[in-house]
Amino acid sequence: MSSTISTAAASQTEPRRVPFxxxxxxxxxxxxxxxxRLAVGFAALVLVxxxxxxxxxxxxxxxxxxxxxxxxxxxxLRLGGLILLIAGAVVxxxxxxxxxxxxxxxxxxxxxxxxxxxxxxxxxMPFFEKHTTGDLMAHSSNDLxxxxxxxxxxxxxxxxxxxxxxxxxxxxIAIHPLLTLLALLPMPLLAVSTxxxxxxxxxxxxxxxxxxxxxxxxxxxxxxxxxxxxxxxMENFQTDRFGRLGKRYFRSNLRVAAIQGLISPxxxxxxSLGMLxxxxxxxxxxxxxxxxxxxxxxxxxxxxxxxxPMMAIGWVANLVQRGLTSLGRIYQLVTSRxxxxxxxxxxxxxxxxxxxxxxxxxxFSYAADSAPVLKNLTxxxxxxxxxxTGRTGSxxxxxxxxxxxLYPVADxxxxxxxxxxxxxxxxxxxxxxxxxxxxxxxxxxxxxxNIALGREDASREEIIEAAVNAAIHDDILALKDGYDTMTGExxxxxxxxxxxxxxxxxxxxxxxxxLLIDDGLSAxxxxxxxxxFAGLRRxxxxxxxxxxxxxxxxxxxxxxxxxxxxxxxxxxxxxxxLLGENxxxxxxxxxxxxxxxxKETPLP
Ligand SMILES: Nc1ncnc2c1ncn2[C@@H]1O[C@H](COP(=O)(O)OP(=O)(O)OP(=O)(O)O)[C@@H](O)[C@H]1O
Ligand SMILES: [Mg+2]
Numbered sequence: 001m002s003s004t005i006s007t008a009a010a011s012q013t014e015p016r017r018v019p020f021x022x023x024x025x026x027x028x029x030x031x032x033x034x035x036x037r038l039a040v041g042f043a044a045l046v047l048v049x050x051x052x053x054x055x056x057x058x059x060x061x062x063x064x065x066x067x068x069x070x071x072x073x074x075x076x077l078r079l080g081g082l083i084l085l086i087a088g089a090v091v092x093x094x095x096x097x098x099x100x101x102x103x104x105x106x107x108x109x110x111x112x113x114x115x116x117x118x119x120x121x122x123x124x125m126p127f128f129e130k131h132t133t134g135d136l137m138a139h140s141s142n143d144l145x146x147x148x149x150x151x152x153x154x155x156x157x158x159x160x161x162x163x164x165x166x167x168x169x170x171x172x173i174a175i176h177p178l179l180t181l182l183a184l185l186p187m188p189l190l191a192v193s194t195x196x197x198x199x200x201x202x203x204x205x206x207x208x209x210x211x212x213x214x215x216x217x218x219x220x221x222x223x224x225x226x227x228x229x230x231x232x233x234m235e236n237f238q239t240d241r242f243g244r245l246g247k248r249y250f251r252s253n254l255r256v257a258a259i260q261g262l263i264s265p266x267x268x269x270x271x272s273l274g275m276l277x278x279x280x281x282x283x284x285x286x287x288x289x290x291x292x293x294x295x296x297x298x299x300x301x302x303x304x305x306x307x308x309p310m311m312a313i314g315w316v317a318n319l320v321q322r323g324l325t326s327l328g329r330i331y332q333l334v335t336s337r338x339x340x341x342x343x344x345x346x347x348x349x350x351x352x353x354x355x356x357x358x359x360x361x362x363x364f365s366y367a368a369d370s371a372p373v374l375k376n377l378t379x380x381x382x383x384x385x386x387x388x389t390g391r392t393g394s395x396x397x398x399x400x401x402x403x404x405x406l407y408p409v410a411d412x413x414x415x416x417x418x419x420x421x422x423x424x425x426x427x428x429x430x431x432x433x434x435x436x437x438x439x440x441x442x443x444x445x446x447x448x449x450n451i452a453l454g455r456e457d458a459s460r461e462e463i464i465e466a467a468v469n470a471a472i473h474d475d476i477l478a479l480k481d482g483y484d485t486m487t488g489e490x491x492x493x494x495x496x497x498x499x500x501x502x503x504x505x506x507x508x509x510x511x512x513x514x515l516l517i518d519d520g521l522s523a524x525x526x527x528x529x530x531x532x533f534a535g536l537r538r539x540x541x542x543x544x545x546x547x548x549x550x551x552x553x554x555x556x557x558x559x560x561x562x563x564x565x566x567x568x569x570x571x572x573x574x575x576x577x578l579l580g581e582n583x584x585x586x587x588x589x590x591x592x593x594x595x596x597x598x599k600e601t602p603l604p
Contacts, residue, residue: 018328026331027151030111034104041100042159044093049163051086051093053171056301058083064294097156105152109144115334116140124340125406126366131333134217139333142212143326150323158316161309168302168309175295175302182281183303186273190310193266198317201259206325208256211249218245260318264311271307278303340408340426347423355417355432355513356382356544357403362413364402373398375567385537385545387555389588390564396548397438399564400518403546404435434507436520438548440499447476448483450502454510462509469535470505471528472498496523504532508539515545526553533557552592561585 031038062079065071116139172180222229222238229238278300286296359379365372374395381403388396401407402414405426414421416429434454442450451466452458463483467473475498479485487493487502494502500523507515515536521529533554536545547558555561556575563570563582571582578585 018331020324023324023327023331026112026115026327026334027108030104030108034107037100037104041097041104044097045101045156045160046163048090048093048097049160049167051090053164053167053302053305055083055086056171056298056305059301060292060294060298062294063297064292067293101156102152105148105155108151109148112147112330113140113144116144116330119334119336122338123336124338124408125401126339126408127336132213132217133220134215135213136333137216137220138209138213139330142209143329146319146322146326147330150319150327154316154319154323157312157319161312161316165306165309168305172299172302175299176282176285176291179278179282179285179291179299182277183274183299185277186270187310190267190270190313194263194313194317197259197263198321201256201318202321202325204252204256204259205322208249208252209325209329211245211252215242215245215249218242263318264315267311267313268307271303271310274303274306275300340405342425342427343423346425346428347419356380357514358415358418360413360415362402362409364398364407364409366407373567374402377567377569379562379569379572381544381546383542383544384559385540385547385557387558387561388546388548388564389550389555389561389585390570391584394564395567396564397518398567400435400437400516400546400548403514404433404516405429432513434510434512434515436500436503436507436515436517438518438520440503440520442487442494442499442502444486444488446481446484446486447479447502450487451505451509453506458509463505466505466509467502469508469532469539470501471524471531471535472501472505475501497525497528500524501528501532508535511539513543515540515543517545517547519548519550521547521549521554522551526551529554530557550588552589 058079062071062076065075120136169180169184172183218241222242229235282291282296282299285291286293291299357379358381359377362374362377363372364374377399388399390396398407402409405421409421411422412420416424416432421429443453448460448463451463455462460483464473467476467483476483476485485493500520504517504520507517521532524532529551530553537557547554549555559574560572561575561578562572563578563585565584570584571578573581579589
């Protein structure tokens, strides 16, 4: 590993064509575990086909009997009754195969959906920067539906078409081999044209899927920032952009429809060509007396029966192409690898009671081709409360994210409890850390559930204790339903400061040996900040706490302050020392203290 690790390695840009042998692995386990269901379903399907194929034979007896006047009315009734009986059996068996095979395709869909979801949750932050939410949603809706259709109705139509066409052709050959050859002469035309059109369809369908992703992502990002859009009166602007994306999606769909619209009529045309052959040549055979009128009628019925399988060829080709394109995209997703992964041979971890971090000349950039955000940082973060400050963009949040193991670091640069982090399982390190991000994230759930996020087993008393320590308890009691109040989507029903303290309560409840607070108190008033800090001091005695802040009052209460400037450590030490030595810190102090320390002032 190089000293500057890039997250770009994680990204797979161009969609590549995945060999079918690999795609198959995604589906095989489900096929295996439901083989009995499939066997019974397909047996019923084949039986339906065979039963249907006997009907022209019965019609032939009736016609031949009528032609030679050798059949009685009772005989005709018996043959009609037989057809009815067969139809009854077809109804029952058709229900069986539909229930079993379509049910199977739903089971398959569920298995693949679970696999996608489980895989996505394991991915690292660079992955989520590359794949938008719209993209991921499209995978689990559109792509999955295409795979389900291909493996359900596609598979049924393929087998149905195969059995029907082989059996119908067999019966036709039994009547007259040469006539069969003539009737089937136009068939290769259909096969070739379907092949050409399907290849085009494959490409066009991929474009449709991409544009659907873009549309989904645009709607999502618009709805998520609806307040902003209203504040800036951007409704019309967003509607126009949405309209343009919708138009592109519509046009791509039309391009797909143009090909689909060609495939089915082509099958009908080829079928009609066959019919022309049969009427002309078959008719002559009847006139010659080579075949009976009954054979002729049965032959035509079989040819009609062949038209559906011929059309199914085009339709199945569509479904399979769509399914394969989608399966390829799903495959790429579920086989994408996280740069930030567990080591193959992890060091034997033991729980640290007083763990700390050590940074050894650490350099980090978000992408291979971008400038480093953190440069040659050497730092030791042991038990105690560390304050981190610096201008906006100086790398404070990046530092927190690296410590929380959200982004990868190179070997030998970051140590946890004296062990290189790359040798420790991610879960192990993260289970030691409480992390309060710069933007508090809340789920649309109750306040209590949001606080207990990392500790589902927490009692109500423990939740309340954490809320008291984060100075949010009184605010919660003032809400209509107290701890059972729903926070609304992303906590929209709470103030910025309340959200921050709720996120802090969550970290306090987890009570882990390390606590990282990335500007987590910026929206809290000074009196509350003091109260929270006192709680932290009591609660985290002997543990490692890192607080990012630009507030002098808060920083002055910490044990040691680190000033970051452009990704490097400009200065570190106690409040008193920095006041004497660092001009940036001095000017922060002057500005904030002249305003009675009641308000945060941006750094100069
Ligand atoms: N996910 C990302 N991908 C690429 N660049 C990023 C990413 N996150 C942050 N940066 C860049 O890294 C630099 C440091 O960002 P960081 O968020 O660490 O700053 P900060 O000190 O926390 O700033 P602030 O005080 O505004 O929160 C910035 O130049 C920013 O543009
Ligand atoms: Mg930040």
